[in-house]
Amino acid sequence: MPEFVGEISQIPPRFSAKKIDGKKACDRARAGEKFELKPAKVFCDSIEILQFNFPEIEVKITCGPGFFVRALARDFAEKFETAAVAAEIFREKIGNFSVENAVEI
Numbered sequence: 564m565p566e567f568v569g570e571i572s573q574i575p576p577r578f579s580a581k582k583i584d585g586k587k588a589c590d591r592a593r594a595g596e597k598f599e600l601k602p603a604k605v606f607c608d609s610i611e612i613l614q615f616n617f618p619e620i621e622v623k624i625t626c627g628p629g630f631f632v633r634a635l636a637r638d639f640a641e642k643f644e645t646a647a648v649a650a651e652i653f654r655e656k657i658g659n660f661s662v663e664n665a666v667e668i
Contacts, residue, residue: 564610566642567635572602576633605630619650 575581577592581600591598606627614621624632633649640647655662 568607568610570604570606573605573634574602575600575631603629
């Protein structure tokens with residue numbers, strides 16, 4: 564997976580909040596519009612495989628702003644010529660906020 568670490572070019576998912584001419588891509592996709600999302604430069608600091616029990620893989624990703632984890636699942640699938648679904652995404656940290664310092668409500 565080294566080609567997914569560092570600065571990479573990533574195409575956002577069609578069902579994302581990425582705006583195209585002021586309208587969210589997900590709204591356009593739900594309306595059945597045809598549109599193209601342009602690749603964006605994003606940064607992935609690291610990808611660590613935590614568990615692998617075929618066909619499931621659990622990874623920990625440290626990445627920068629604008630990075631789409633669901634797009635990474637799609638890109639993994641393309642690389643390995645298969646299909647993939649991001650079954651669960653858990654954000655541990657964003658900026659100075661982390662689960663480690665969270666307070667239970």
